[in-house]
Structures are given as C-alpha cells and as structure tokens.
Amino acid sequence: MLTSTLLDMCEMTNLQPGKKITILGAGIAGLVAAYELERLGHEVEILEGSPRVGGRVWTHRFGKDNNAPLAELGAMRIPSSHQHTLHYVKELGLSDKLCKFMTVFEEQNAFINLEGKIFKMKDAPRILQQRYQGIFTDTRYSEQTRLFAAWLKTIVDTISPGDLREGLQNDLESHLMDELERLDLEPYFCEDNESIDLQYFIKENPGFRARCSKALDMFFEDILVETSKDLLQLQGGMEQIIDCLVESIKSPIKCNQKVVAIRVNPEFTEIDYVENGEKYTRSCDYVLCTIPFSVLRKMELEGFDQRKLNSIRDTYYCPATKVAFHTKEAFWQKQGIRGGASFSGEGVRQTYYPSVKFTPETGSVMLASYTIGDDAERMGMMSEEKRHDYVKDVVGKVHPELQSENMVVEATSIAWGNYEWSAGGCAVHWDDVAANTSNYLEAARRQHQLLFAGEHCSRYPAWLQGSIESALEAVYDIVSDKRMNRVATSFVSKIEDASVLQAA
Incomplete structure (x- = not known):
C-alpha cells in the first residue's frame, strides 16, 4: 500500500508523526495530500476559497437522479500510463467503474468541418x-x-x-x-x-x-x-474520485474561506483569509498551498524570495472553455457514431460524444465544444447565453438535428480562464514564457514551512497525474522536514516502482 511505503520511510529516518498542516485548496492535490497525511498520523485542515470541493474536477449532472446524463466540465480522461491516478482509483474502490474513453480521430463516422x-x-x-x-x-x-x-x-x-x-x-x-x-x-x-x-x-x-x-x-x-487509444474514464463521472476522498478524510474541509495574504517566516507561515466578510489571520506550523499561481499572484505575498515570486508571476495558464448540451436523444448514433469526437471547426473545435450510454428516457449529452487558447478566450468573453447559441449554431452545421425544436433540453458551460478560483484551464510548458521544463521544479520549490503542490508543480501539467504526483512529493517533504527537492524526488521514484503500485 502506498501509505505503508510512507510509514516505512518515516520509521527508517526516525521521523515523528503529529505535525499540524493547513492545506490551501480542496482540489485533487489538496485532498490526496490530506488523505495521506492523516493516515500518517498528522493533523490536517483544508481551507477552500470557493463554495465547492474538487477544483478542476467537475462533473455536471443534468438532473438529480443517479441515472441522469452527465458532462465533464473539467478532467474527463485518464491515460492508462498514469499510474498515480489509477492507484487512487483502485485505492478508493472505483476500479470497476473504469472504461474506455473514445477520443478524437478514433471514430471513423465522426465529422470534420474543413x-x-x-x-x-x-x-x-x-x-x-x-x-x-x-x-x-x-x-x-x-x-x-x-x-x-x-x-x-x-x-x-x-x-x-x-x-x-x-x-x-x-x-x-x-x-x-x-x-x-x-x-x-x-x-x-x-x-x-x-x-x-x-x-x-x-x-x-x-x-x-x-x-x-x-x-x-x-x-x-x-x-x-x-489521440491515444489507451485513454480511460470513470463511468458515473470523474467526481467520484473527489467524493470518495472527501468521505475518507476525517479532517475538516472548510469552503468559502478565501485566502488573501500569505506571509512566510523561517519557522511558521501566516495566512489571512476572509470568511463571511470578516478577515482573519492564522499562524501555521506548515502550509501546503495547492492554489494555482494564476490566483496566488493576486494575493499579498511577503517573505518569498525573488525566484519564487518570478515563478508565481510567470507561470502561464492556458484558458479552456467547455460547453455541454443535454439532448433529447443521442441522434448521432443513427449516423454510426459511438463516441469519439468531431472537428466542428470555426471557434468550437472539438465536439465529443459519450462512449457510455445513458438511460434512453433521460436523453443524452454531447460535449458540444472543447477549446483551449485563443478560441477558449474568445468564447469565454461571451455571455453564457450567447456562448451556448454560438456553439449550437456552429455545431448545428455538422449536426442539423440540434436546430430541431426541443432537441437541446438544457445547456451548461464553463470558461476556466474566467473562473475566479483557477483563472485558467491549466498551466502549460509549451508557452514561450514557460518553455523551460525546469519551471515546474521552481514552482514546487518550498519557502521555509510553506510548500506547494498542484498540476503546475509537476511534469504532467493539465492532468490529475501531475496534481497527485506533486501532492505526494509535498507529503514526503513535510513528514521528513527536508528542504532539498532530491528527497521528494527519491520518494516519487520509489512509489513509481511497479512493485509498490502492485502491492497497493
């Protein structure tokens, strides 16, 4: 088991449990860190600025029934090579929900609008x-x-x-x-x-x-x-990982706690946060910050060295926008489309069809538009109503059925670039500013008792794998109280070993 490996390593280095850690952010990185720290005997508290947990894992259900059609507004697939993510799927009892995710260019009956x-x-x-x-x-x-x-x-x-x-x-x-x-x-x-x-x-x-x-x-x-044919998804929604983690964590998870300032000192870290309009200050032994740098750089930051401030300022976040339609029926199946995606062209780009079936009485769902970069930014500037109409018009050229009366039962969307709690879809390493692959190491570098985790601190930006890997590195850094990245790297190399994962 993964935690057994952590405990064994703590014992080998004469480490004592019982530290108090404040985690900022209740996305997948913060929840995994809390889950592991608790099992190692440490006291944890999670502060989340938004009204919800899960971060950029967000399953939208069109209805309250368990069989209601759903769309993934955030993370929607797991590469079969992402063993950290699959470890927690198994650890949380969700392995039987894993199924194939049919991706773009995989369905030959899908369309291209050129x-x-x-x-x-x-x-x-x-x-x-x-x-x-x-x-x-x-x-x-x-x-x-x-x-x-x-x-x-x-x-x-x-x-x-x-x-x-x-x-x-x-x-x-x-x-x-x-x-x-x-x-x-x-x-x-x-x-x-x-x-x-x-x-x-x-x-x-x-x-x-x-x-x-x-x-x-x-x-x-x-x-x-x-474009890999080895992508997986969770039938019933990716948010099941979040739900299972929350259920397994005994420590308090407090939403609507907006952090507005972080002050670093050699022996402790102070945070200012706002609750119900009142500002409070807390002094913490350890703080694990999983807040995206696109949000962190808007706060008051004191005691950070210049390299760290540069990293927080320069980490580039690519906007991403998703628009999903709840449809009266899966009309695309009549054209032989079983999943995958069409290239709908213009500013809409990719249109995904579900490769899992919903109950016919409840209708179906298409992820009508998934865009990143400039396309996402333009769509994000539209009002929600205008965005939905625009996507319906563009995708309607590929699928005229969308224009028929009552075919679109409901629509939902999110522009991650405008979302207050992420201010971007994901960190990227291919942007001109962030092209240096060592940037994620600088993003993860600690400031005294303040540590960092999240997809922006990893080799796998934009993926759950990156958030989880960085959280595990931070966990080992906390329990060993080492300042050097080589210790965290050593831990990660150990847990990536197949024998450790198979023993989980």
Whole structure:
C-alpha cells in the first residue's frame, strides 16, 4: 500500500508523526495530500476559497437522479500510463467503474468541418487532398508526403490553440515538407494506406519534432496523449474520485474561506483569509498551498524570495472553455457514431460524444465544444447565453438535428480562464514564457514551512497525474522536514516502482 511505503520511510529516518498542516485548496492535490497525511498520523485542515470541493474536477449532472446524463466540465480522461491516478482509483474502490474513453480521430463516422466542407473522418484522405491548397498540392512532393502533411495539419488544427496552428503552417512551408519528403513515411500509414499513425511516427522520428518550433515540439506531448487509444474514464463521472476522498478524510474541509495574504517566516507561515466578510489571520506550523499561481499572484505575498515570486508571476495558464448540451436523444448514433469526437471547426473545435450510454428516457449529452487558447478566450468573453447559441449554431452545421425544436433540453458551460478560483484551464510548458521544463521544479520549490503542490508543480501539467504526483512529493517533504527537492524526488521514484503500485 502506498501509505505503508510512507510509514516505512518515516520509521527508517526516525521521523515523528503529529505535525499540524493547513492545506490551501480542496482540489485533487489538496485532498490526496490530506488523505495521506492523516493516515500518517498528522493533523490536517483544508481551507477552500470557493463554495465547492474538487477544483478542476467537475462533473455536471443534468438532473438529480443517479441515472441522469452527465458532462465533464473539467478532467474527463485518464491515460492508462498514469499510474498515480489509477492507484487512487483502485485505492478508493472505483476500479470497476473504469472504461474506455473514445477520443478524437478514433471514430471513423465522426465529422470534420474543413472550411465549410463537412465530411466523415473515413472520407478525410480524399477530401483533404481536394480542399487544401498551396504546399499540400505542390507536385514537387510525393502524394504520400502531401497526404501525411495534410493529416498532420488537421490533427494539430483540431487540438491546438491558434498560435501553434499557425506555427505548424509556417514550419511546413519553410522546411518540414522537405523533411517529410526525405523520410520513408510508408510504415506510418494505417492499413487503409490513407490515415496515419501519428503516435508511431513521432516515437520513431524524434528528429522531426526537433525541427519544429520549440512550442510545437513540446505541445506534441499533449497531442500524442489526446489521440491515444489507451485513454480511460470513470463511468458515473470523474467526481467520484473527489467524493470518495472527501468521505475518507476525517479532517475538516472548510469552503468559502478565501485566502488573501500569505506571509512566510523561517519557522511558521501566516495566512489571512476572509470568511463571511470578516478577515482573519492564522499562524501555521506548515502550509501546503495547492492554489494555482494564476490566483496566488493576486494575493499579498511577503517573505518569498525573488525566484519564487518570478515563478508565481510567470507561470502561464492556458484558458479552456467547455460547453455541454443535454439532448433529447443521442441522434448521432443513427449516423454510426459511438463516441469519439468531431472537428466542428470555426471557434468550437472539438465536439465529443459519450462512449457510455445513458438511460434512453433521460436523453443524452454531447460535449458540444472543447477549446483551449485563443478560441477558449474568445468564447469565454461571451455571455453564457450567447456562448451556448454560438456553439449550437456552429455545431448545428455538422449536426442539423440540434436546430430541431426541443432537441437541446438544457445547456451548461464553463470558461476556466474566467473562473475566479483557477483563472485558467491549466498551466502549460509549451508557452514561450514557460518553455523551460525546469519551471515546474521552481514552482514546487518550498519557502521555509510553506510548500506547494498542484498540476503546475509537476511534469504532467493539465492532468490529475501531475496534481497527485506533486501532492505526494509535498507529503514526503513535510513528514521528513527536508528542504532539498532530491528527497521528494527519491520518494516519487520509489512509489513509481511497479512493485509498490502492485502491492497497493
């Protein structure tokens, strides 16, 4: 068991339990830290600024019934390689809820809207060659090179924000077409000889990524994960992880406790927080801050060194916006769509269909729009009503059924970039400011008795895995009371060992 490993390591280093820790934030990082610290015998209290727990894990249910259709406004999938996340799924008794998440480009009956031309994924090779102009029809390059490049552009256009889409176009025009022409691309086409296996290509050709712009090179990691066929989800909603953690934690979790100031001293940390309009000050032995830096930098901060302040100021958060429709029926199933996603084009980008079934009487749900970057920012500036109408209009060009009377029963959305308690969808390492991969180490670096955790402090930004990993690093740092990151790194390497995970 994971906690057994922690206890064993505490005993080996003559560590004594019984410390008092205040955790700021009741997202997955704060809850995992509280869960483990409690089991190690420490006293924990969690302060959450918002009225709800869960952070960016947010399952919206269209109805109070257990069978009501649901949409994930936050985290919605788990890569099968994310063993920390899967450990807690198992630890919390949710393994039987794991099922496949069907992702973008996986459903051949899903649609692509390319400059107003709407066609099914399975027809893409023929249509792409007809629609794309310029370099994609340049006869100096082989038909195989042109088709491969067209697929690459379509995949990047579907998933990435505008600046990276533009970056790929520039790279293709300047040198990447020549690079593709030089390579033997035949092994990377699927059995139909028309679609491509991007996962295999990138794995076998690291030099190709190196010839892309630095930001695009780093974003390929996200593209590979999002297009993987090994993604999982929790039937019944991702929020079940949060619910089970909350149920397992005995310590108080206090919502509506907005932290407005943090003052660091060598032996303790002071926090100011607001409750019911009144400001209070608390002196804490240890504080674990899981608040996103996009929110933290708006507070009064004292006693932080300049490097830390720079990290808090410069960590870039990418906006993300999701719009979900509760529909009268799963009309897309009549077109052979069992899940996956369509590329709905314009500012809507990805439209996901559920790969789990809901009770027919309750209708169904489509994640009508999932955007990041500039598209998300534009949509986030709209009123909720205008945002829903806009998405309905754009996706309605792909699915005219949406325009029929009473097809959309209800709509909901969230613009994470405007959400007070996150001020962004996730931290990213591919932005120009945050392109240095050592930034997450600086984000995680402690300030005396103030420690940090969250996806922004990890190698896996935007994923539950990152939040959990950083929380476990902070837990070991607290119980061992070490100042050096190498101790936390040693702990993480131990818990990543397969034998430890299998023993859980």
